[in-house]
Amino acid sequence: MNSNQDNESSKSVLSSKKKDKQSLSGSKNLDDRLTSLDANLKKHHIMRDDETKAGGLNDNSGFAYGLKLGSEFVSAILVGAFIGWAFDTWFQTIPFGLIVFLILGFAAGVLNVMRATGQMQESGSGSK
Amino acid sequence: MGSLGGVELSMTNSALFMIATTVATCGFLMLATGSRGLIPSRMQSIAEICYDFVAKTLRDSAGKDGMVFFPLVFSLFMFVLVANLFGMFPYFFTVTSHIIVTFALAMLVIMTVILYGFVKHGFGFLGLFVPSGIPAAVLPMVVVIEIISFLSRPISLSVRLFANMLAGHITLKVFAGFITSLSTAGIVGIAGATLPFAMTVALTGLEFLVAFLQAYVFTVLTCMYLSDAVHPNH
Numbered sequence: 001m002n003s004n005q006d007n008e009s010s011k012s013v014l015s016s017k018k019k020d021k022q023s024l025s026g027s028k029n030l031d032d033r034l035t036s037l038d039a040n041l042k043k044h045h046i047m048r049d050d051e052t053k054a055g056g057l058n059d060n061s062g063f064a065y066g067l068k069l070g071s072e073f074v075s076a077i078l079v080g081a082f083i084g085w086a087f088d089t090w091f092q093t094i095p096f097g098l099i100v101f102l103i104l105g106f107a108a109g110v111l112n113v114m115r116a117t118g119q120m121q122e123s124g125s126g127s128k
Numbered sequence: 129m130g131s132l133g134g135v136e137l138s139m140t141n142s143a144l145f146m147i148a149t150t151v152a153t154c155g156f157l158m159l160a161t162g163s164r165g166l167i168p169s170r171m172q173s174i175a176e177i178c179y180d181f182v183a184k185t186l187r188d189s190a191g192k193d194g195m196v197f198f199p200l201v202f203s204l205f206m207f208v209l210v211a212n213l214f215g216m217f218p219y220f221f222t223v224t225s226h227i228i229v230t231f232a233l234a235m236l237v238i239m240t241v242i243l244y245g246f247v248k249h250g251f252g253f254l255g256l257f258v259p260s261g262i263p264a265a266v267l268p269m270v271v272v273i274e275i276i277s278f279l280s281r282p283i284s285l286s287v288r289l290f291a292n293m294l295a296g297h298i299t300l301k302v303f304a305g306f307i308t309s310l311s312t313a314g315i316v317g318i319a320g321a322t323l324p325f326a327m328t329v330a331l332t333g334l335e336f337l338v339a340f341l342q343a344y345v346f347t348v349l350t351c352m353y354l355s356d357a358v359h360p361n362h
Contacts, residue, residue: 075283
């Protein structure tokens with residue numbers, strides 16, 4: 001008998017909870033649920049981000065990666081050569097500007113590639 | 129056809145497909161966001177996914193202040209993506225496989241970076257070229273290298289998109305050409321032609337991936353460069 005009553009009361013608690021859910025009257029309860037939902041969503045997002053990052057690395061073909069680094073490297077040399085050529089035509093110093101800026105462009109190309117592969121950031125944060 | 133100040137301005141197939149890309153993008157987005165349902169329809173979901181995707185990319189790399197560039201970045205992403213995907217239709221023209229188009233887009237980005245940087249930070253923007261913790265003796269050389277590195281950005285940005293699209297489409301066409309030339313060589317050739325045919329099918333799938341990937345890469349790099357304009361001293 002007693003146990004039956006207990007059961008009844010717990011049932012009523014349950015039903016009241018249900019009502020709360022339906023009417024959304026318990027604002028504190030709702031807030032709690034919202035924050036927990038938020039946390040869950042964040043966790044989910046982080047997991048998904050990790051997944052996409054790993055996937056992106058996997059299906060990023062070697063061809064695309066090579067093209068990326070190649071364009072970084074070559075473009076800097078081209079810019080260096082162009083600046084050297086423009087310098088020479090302005091100041092009539094025909095080979096020297098080209099030589100100097102080609103070498104600087106080469107250095108900038110190496111810098112670009114190191115930045116693109118993320119080696120630059122590590123050493124930068126180390127020196128800071 | 130027409131000319132303006134000695135420069136020929138004619139309607140080329142490149143111009144036609146750029147207009148088609150713009151019209152298709154605008155038309156799709158207007159149609160998709162027209163209903164503005166609380167529960168999005170399929171079309172609206174696609175538009176919202178595009179929005180969220182670009183907004184997240186921009187916020188992750190340029191921060192909250194970078195969101196002023198959202199209209200630019202979103203337009204660029206949609207233009208490149210739709211132009212790339214248009215190139216996947218047979219007999220269509222791939223606008224992004226021409227370097228002058230991608231170079232114009234890249235120059236637009238870099239000019240925005242330079243103008244916004246100078247307007248927002250004045251000469252403090254030049255601090256971008258002076259890395260911290262460098263001894264004074266080598267500083268001039270490092271600054272020149274940094275400037276060349278900065279100037280090479282529009283070139284590498286445009287060359288990457290252009291080269292990927294061009295190389296992909298050329299590979300596709302070469303393999304498709306193998307099919308016809310092999311199938312002239314009798315019954316053995318026809319049997320052998322199934323191999324490049326299978327390759328063409330696989331490459332078409334790969335090209336769809338490349339179309340998305342390169343639009344994304346272009347957007348990410350744009351965001352990174354814009355981030356330099358927003359925070360030059362980091």
